[in-house]
Amino acid sequence: MILRSLRPEDWEVTHGIFSDPEAMRFIPGGAFDDPERCRRWVAKVRENEERDGYGFWAMELTETGEVVGQCGLVKVAGKGPEIEVAYHLLRAHWGRGYATEAARSSVEHGLGKLGLEKIIGLTFPEHRVSQRVLEKAGLTFVREAEWYGMAMREYQITA
Numbered sequence: 001m002i003l004r005s006l007r008p009e010d011w012e013v014t015h016g017i018f019s020d021p022e023a024m025r026f027i028p029g030g031a032f033d034d035p036e037r038c039r040r041w042v043a044k045v046r047e048n049e050e051r052d053g054y055g056f057w058a059m060e061l062t063e064t065g066e067v068v069g070q071c072g073l074v075k076v077a078g079k080g081p082e083i084e085v086a087y088h089l090l091r092a093h094w095g096r097g098y099a100t101e102a103a104r105s106s107v108e109h110g111l112g113k114l115g116l117e118k119i120i121g122l123t124f125p126e127h128r129v130s131q132r133v134l135e136k137a138g139l140t141f142v143r144e145a146e147w148y149g150m151a152m153r154e155y156q157i158t159a
Helices: 010-017 037-051 098-111 128-136
Strands: 001-005 055-058 067-077 083-089 118-123 140-147 150-159
Touching: 001 128, 010 037, 010 067, 037 055, 037 067, 055 083, 055 098, 067 098, 083 098, 098 128, 098 150, 118 128, 128 140, 128 150
Parallel strands: 083 118
Antiparallel strands: 001 055, 055 067, 067 083, 118 150, 140 150
């Protein structure tokens, strides 16, 4: 798998994820079926990466070129300097280790090339699969806390 910058045409994969209620069950705000909103989201992610040097990247399978999801490093809204590793995949590609591989690569990039001192990961308390992804990517559970106005489990890794 390669992680690459999002392209305008990646809105279709984004729409496939964001419009799937099961894929969005653990994402604040939930699912929505709005292609134009997905196009705007991809454009905003591209702007953020250009400005910050990081953001969500397309998870592209090396063998086929298929984009199966997005993963990357994002600023936590309204929480100061915190940087979160985050990921979401098309449901057809769950359970294949792609989220773990992409999260691990994103963390290595953040701590290494970008020189970040700390990266966090956030999950709902009942989202055991995402907790395992974060643990396999090297993050450790720190505490339960309120993020985005909800009770979340916070994981972190430091340089």
